[in-house]
Amino acid sequence: MDTEITLVVDGVEHSLVVDTRTTVLDALRERLGITSPKKGCDQGQCGACTLLLGDRRVNSCLMLAVAYDGANLRTADGLADADMHPLQRAFIEHDAFQCGYCTPGQVVSAVGMMQEMREGEPSAVTADAAELSDEVRERMSGNLCRCGAYANMIPAIVEVAQR
Ligand code: FES
Ligand code: FES
Numbered sequence: 001m002d003t004e005i006t007l008v009v010d011g012v013e014h015s016l017v018v019d020t021r022t023t024v025l026d027a028l029r030e031r032l033g034i035t036s037p038k039k040g041c042d043q044g045q046c047g048a049c050t051l052l053l054g055d056r057r058v059n060s061c062l063m064l065a066v067a068y069d070g071a072n073l074r075t076a077d078g079l080a081d082a083d084m085h086p087l088q089r090a091f092i093e094h095d096a097f098q099c100g101y102c103t104p105g106q107v108v109s110a111v112g113m114m115q116e117m118r119e120g121e122p123s124a125v126t127a128d129a130a131e132l133s134d135e136v137r138e139r140m141s142g143n144l145c146r147c148g149a150y151a152n153m154i155p156a157i158v159e160v161a162q163r
Helices: 024-031 086-093 103-118 132-139 150-161
Strands: 002-009 012-019 050-053 056-059 072-074
Touching: 002 024, 012 024, 050 103, 056 103, 086 103, 086 150, 103 132, 103 150, 132 150
Parallel strands: 002 072
Antiparallel strands: 002 012, 050 056, 050 072
8 A cells, every 4th residue: 555655854855655564764765765874684773774853863664654754854964064963074083984884874873862861861871881982882782883893983972972
């Protein structure tokens, strides 16, 4: 069964007809040609498909597009305005990627993570975390990197989170 929906992606409104089984990730990648959200696992385990739904980070491979008719979504492409987003710049300055496949999801997730911290949402380690890097590691644990670029990624995120 097909349904017409509207998605607002990075400030641009798109109307499209989708099969009701289509995920937001597939609607973006396959129908709209928006490919910065990546498909890693397609089952909510790797974080490569992370988007912002409003201010909240979400795994777009787990979201049926028909349930998000009218939703306001942001991808890594939409984080920058005239200049790069501070996290995008920090990833470059810290050389925080290798192949780059996970990077859009990592950056978007870090933006959402910082919003959660600003709002005082605790993580599983907040009570015991000695360093901000412990907190960041825990909060970013839903985003996997097959290249193992964590050693540079965590300092990049910590640097921006400390500002
Ligand atoms: S592709 Fe969505 S979490 Fe892996
Ligand atoms: S940089 Fe290659 S998967 Fe993360």
